Amino acid sequence: MLTFKEYLEEAKRGLWDNIHAKRKRIKAGSGEKMRKPGSKGAPSAADLKAAAESVEVEDNILEDKKGHYSDAGGMTQKGVDAYNRKTGGNLQTAVTTKPSKLKAGSKPAKRRKSFCARMGGMKKRLTSAKTARDPDSRINKALRKWNC
Numbered sequence: 001m002l003t004f005k006e007y008l009e010e011a012k013r014g015l016w017d018n019i020h021a022k023r024k025r026i027k028a029g030s031g032e033k034m035r036k037p038g039s040k041g042a043p044s045a046a047d048l049k050a051a052a053e054s055v056e057v058e059d060n061i062l063e064d065k066k067g068h069y070s071d072a073g074g075m076t077q078k079g080v081d082a083y084n085r086k087t088g089g090n091l092q093t094a095v096t097t098k099p100s101k102l103k104a105g106s107k108p109a110k111r112r113k114s115f116c117a118r119m120g121g122m123k124k125r126l127t128s129a130k131t132a133r134d135p136d137s138r139i140n141k142a143l144r145k146w147n148c
Contacts, residue, residue, distance in 0.1 A: 005088065073141025094145050116148035 002010070068079030075083065080091050095102075095112040102109040123132055123139050131137045 004086075070145075073138060073145050094142075096145060096147070098147055112146055112148075115146050116143070119143055119146075120148060 065079075065082070067076055068082060070076050074094050075091075077093055080093050083089060083091050092111075095108045095115070097108065097112075099109070099112065102112065119139060119142055123143065127137070127139060131139065134140065
């Protein structure tokens with residue numbers, strides 16, 4: 001059985017998209033790799049299905065624990081730290097400083113500008129008109145928090 005961290009690493013690489021065509025790890029500590037189906041010594045489809053079902057994964061990477069999410073939208077520092085511990089990620093909290101207080105060209109100013117450009121485009125193209133107008137939608141909360 002794979003550990004949660006190993007599952008995330010393989011999921012990042014897209015190995016779970018097509019279980020029959022990709023190579024996978026059978027056991028967490030064995031280091032054995034499965035051969036491609038059709039090759040000599042390859043596991044059967046039933047073995048592949050059983051291996052996939054044996055992976056127990058939480059639906060939510062970060063459980064909704066008290067203090068991990070802000071009512072204003074996004075994660076708190078405590079939530080970001082917990083996420084980074086669990087996934088080995090490098091997530092950072094929002095740049096909530098007003099743009100007028102940020103030094104032009106500084107790292108936080110560039111992060112903020114990049115985020116606002118990305119999320120503004122998503123709001124424009126990838127949301128319904130109802131979501132775009134809703135002040136409590138996740139995208140509007142995020143844009144407000146980042147002072148976009």
